[in-house]
Each structure stands twice: as C-alpha cells, then as structure tokens.
Amino acid sequence: MTILDALADPQLFARHFAPAPTWAAWRAFLAALFALPMSAEELATYRCHTGREAPPSGPAREAWVRVGRRGGKSRVAALVAVFLACFRDYSQVLGPGERALAMVLASDRRQARVIFRYVRALLEVPMLRQLVERETAESIDLTNKITIEVHAASFRSVRGYTVLGAILDEVAFWRTDDSASPDEEVVNALRPAMATVPGGLLLGISSPYARRGVLWKQDRAHYGKAGDVLVWAAPTRAMNPTVGAALVERAYADDPASAAAEWGAEFRSDVEAFLTREAVEACVTPDCRERPPVAGVRYFGFCDPSGGSADSMTLAIAHSEPGESGAPSRAVLDAVRERRPPFSPEAVVSDFAAVLETYRVSAVTGDRYAGEWPRERFAVHGIHYAPAAKPKSDLYRDLLPLVNGRRVELLDVPRLVAQLVNLERRTARGGRDSIDHAPGAHDDVANAVAGVAERVAGRRRGVTPADLYGEREVVPSDPYDSRRSEWINQRT
DSSP states (O other), rough: OHHHHHHTTTTTTGGGOSSSGGHHHHHHHHHHHHHOOHHHHHHHHHHHHOOOOOOOOOOEEEEEEEOOOTTTTTHHHHHHHHHHSSSOGGGGGGOOTOEEEEEESSSSHHHHHHHHHHHHHHTTSSSHHHTTTEESEEEEEEEEEEEEEEESSSSTTTOOOOEEEEEEEEEGGGSSSOOOOOHHHHHHHHHTTTTTTTTTTEEEEEEOBBBBHHHHHHHHTTTOOSSEEEEEEEHHHHHOOSSOOHHHHHHHHHHHHHHHHTOOOOOSSSSSSSSSHHHHHHOOOTTTOOOOTTTOEEEEEEEEEEOSSSSSSSEEEEEEEEEEEGOOOOEEEEEEEEEEEOOHHHHHHHHHHHHHHHHOOOEEOOOOOTTTTHHHHHHHTTEEEEEEESHHHHHHHHHHHHTTTTEEEOOOOOHHHHHTOOEEEEEEEEEEEEOOOTTTTHHHHHHHHHHHHHHHTTTOOSSSSGGGOOOOOOOSOOTTOOOHHHHHHHHH
C-alpha cells in the first residue's frame, strides 16, 4: 500500500484529509516524495513548486518543504511519520531489543506536540489502533518495534538511536542560546542515525524566515535540481485554498515583507545575519572562560539588568590594550556573569557588585531598564550606575567593526558566541536599520559585552567625564554640581 492509497482509504486516513480537492497539491507532493505515478495535473503542480521538469526517479532521501502559514504542513508531516512507522518493515535492520524511532523535532517539546497530536489522532483509526503498545505524553510505542517520539532540537538528544524518519518542524526558527547553528548541528547528527535504515527520510517543514540556516542552504543547493533531495516551495493558498484571499491581501497591505514570508513562503530580504560565525569565532580566545584581574590595569563594566522573571541579568567586564604599531586599541573581555531567571534582582546586584569589587570597578554603565532601581541598588554597594548613552541597537552597530577588525578579544563562552551570531539586522519601511535578537531568542549576554566593548574600544585620547570614573571614586552625576568640575580638574 502506498501513502496515497492510505490517504484515500476510508478505513484509514480519508476522513482526516477531507474534502479531497483541498489536499490535491499535497497529493502531488507525496507522489513526488515517494516517487509515485502522477497525473498530468499533479505533474504540473510538481513542476510549479519544485522548479524541476522531470518527475523523480526514486524516493527522496531528504525533503525540505517551504510553505506559508496554515498551509497544512503539520498534518501532512504527521501522515508521513505514521506511514513510515506503520506501513514498512524494519525488522532486518534492528538488533535484539532495538527499537527504531520516528522523531518529531521542534525548537522545544511543546511545539513538537502539535504534530504529535496529529500522529495520535491518525493512529486512532481501528486498523492501526491495535499496533499501539504503550503511550505517554511524548512517545508512542508500536508492536512492530517502532517508537514515534517527540524531541527538542538538540544535536545531543538525537544521538545513539536508529532513526527511520525525522520531522523537523518550523526548522527556519530554531534558535538556542547554546548553539550558533542548532538546525545544522541537529541535521548533521541525524544523518548518521538514518544511514543504516533503508528508505529513511529526513523531512524539514517550515514557513521561511531569514536567508540563513539549513532550510535556506538546502533551498539554494537543491531547488530545481534533480536528485534525492526534494525542495518544495509554495505559498499558503497554493497548498490550502480554504485560507481566505482577503486575509492574505490585508497582510500584504499591512506589512509586505512579513506577509511575503508568512503567507508567500518567500525568504525575508529585510532580515539578515548581523555577524558571521567565522568573524565572531576568530575573536574568541580558545579555552579561556575568564581572565583574572591584574594590578595596574583599569577595568570597565557594563550591566544589562532584569526584573528576574523573564530575561537574564548579565554583567561584562573588560579592559583596553593598545594596538600594535600605532593601531587602534583593542577591547579585551575579562569576565562575563549571567543569572538566568527566576532570581532575586537584589541578590544578583549584590553578587555583581562583589565581582566589580574584585576588578576594582566602582562605576558601571548599564541598560536603561527599569528606571532608577539599578542605580539605587548598586549605590547601596558603593557602585555608581550610569545609564548607557546609546540604545542597544547602536551598541551592536558599533560592535560590528570591532569584531570584523578583530579589535575585541572574547571569552570562550558558548552562549555569548551563539547570541552574537544569532543577532539580526532588520530594515524598517523607512529604511532605518535595527539590530536585535531573533524571535524567541535572547541577547542579554551579547548586550552586556557589546556595551563594555564599545566603552573600552571607543575611548579616545584625552579625558572625558565618562573616562574619569575613578577606581574607588564616583564622579558627581549632576552636571551643574560645582564639585564635578573641581573633581575633573583634579583628575586631569
């Protein structure tokens, strides 16, 4: 029985994919995926969405599906997972006691359960229900030694398994603070796990986002080209005509760039990677997690505060070193601290103040978050807190030439590298650029490092009030305070 036979069978999946005309384009996709005969209409759909002319000569080893929102991707992916798990025999490749896995992977387990719920519903048909041996919230064991299981997008969690199929859900949006390229690392870990399974299938499905990552690379490498890697690209209404045209038209009128990605399945041209992984890693001192304080060196600090419930609170400390042969000075990162939520802000301020004391820093610059409370809490510990003059986006913009010119020495902190690499440059309608973290990601460590790097490497010859924060003194903050001018004159 082919997957198209199962799709049309009233005893199997026909009622889950009714009315049939709505799923016509997906039938063409499934025919291409498994190299099944296609009608003239299905062949025309195949040519339109793959850029190929000739039908496939064999089943796909990998498929990358770039389809707009509400296009039916998740339901079809669940169908593929159930078909691979229930309608094929893998007994010849499994050892005693070994189970093969059909994996559903997403950025986190909660998102992966969307497809998993479709899988569970498909297995409720009487013909397949008898195959279910055991069921938990995140896995279903079948009597044929197959397990359908939910996994988070981690290259560590997919190792050690025999994988017959893997569904990568919304792979264009996989982001973590622990890896600069989680999608590529997961794919590289999955391919060996599927190497011994005949007909093993890697299926990546997503609405597109920025022009980077594994979906973008596979699209560029294989779209319109013959082979066992199938790339299918289609707007929402081409795959699901029940989505209202008026809804899509309104979205294009409100925000053309966003709508082109969400509904038109086009990679966004207004969102670009800000820093390359190669440039960032070239600035990292290998195996150096922290540099101890050195006598006679003047250190600077930057803090990114947080209320303790959602974002991390971070601190970065750095010093300046002269460049060689008259070259501009370099910012050398000495220490990074991150406290992840939940936490008590007052307790973290106390901990950070102790670190600043170790590096003889009595004045710290910081994000303008939460009004006066950072200034007040640091003052309790004898630390002057001055809000940064520049917004976060400008700090990142100033960091770019420092990284590309290798004028900053970073610590070997994976979360820092991942957050820097995952920064995005967005262009608004008015043409103004902004730099920020990707959707669902974080940049708390990167923000603190960018702030201290800008302050250290951005120093000029001569003395300014910002440069004159003493090691154990605090410059008067009131610009009209007579003591401020007297203090500066004494220091110069």
